[in-house]
Amino acid sequence: MTPRLDAVGLVVSDMAASLAFYRLLGLDVPADADNAPHVEAVLPGGTRVLWDTEETVRSFDPGWTAPSGGDRLGLAFACDTPAEVDALYERLVAAGYRGHLKPWDAVWGQRYALVLDPDGMAVSLFADAS
Template sequence: MNSTGVPQFAFVGLAVADVAASVGFYRRLGVGFPEGAEGEPHVEGEVPGGPLLVLDSEATIRSFHPGWRPPSGGSRSALAFRCASPAQVDALYGELTGAGYHGELEPWDAFWGQRYAVVHDPDGNGVDLLAPLEDRP
């Protein structure tokens, strides 16, 4: 809590099957994980311009919540990364899919005024890449 007593948003946490694979993916998106994070069961990385991204291995979650199971049948959440330009959306999508990550939705000009694409992280979480279209405010 801050000095006003109001709770403040702290982080986004993901349960991951392979911490090293997830650290590698999110580092490509600029998340600052410390050296050696690949070998840890719980890691925290600074997201440029935002809160922390916290990754916990499935085993770590089961260590304090034995009945936990990964969701099945799709995800109800996604992370989004704002890019500097529509061209960066295209380039980053190409880099990630070229590195073997699954591209769910190729870059396109969304009707709400953004260049938009979706790629999956190593655990199948949707990660949106977006940038305002240059001809829109």
């Protein structure tokens, strides 16, 4: 038996703020989930994104502390076109989220940008440049 990636879990300091960001990215997150301690959304293809509040994580791991000193995980969202990368980046920044790297044409052949979610996690937006 080979394990398969089923979900990516995020620990968040403010559930409503985090869900608002990911809804703006296009994830189908339940509308009534903003005050829940645990939320799940299924992506096309079946992989799930899981959100847990810091309090929820501490309920089963009392010694847990928020990471510091840089990213250890990042999410990357594929866009259909380079123009979609630009538009989505601008929409997120206009909504008050922190842009980290404005869209650029990366040497590896993609239009690429980085924006930070409410907890400071880098979220990549990319599309094939061609």
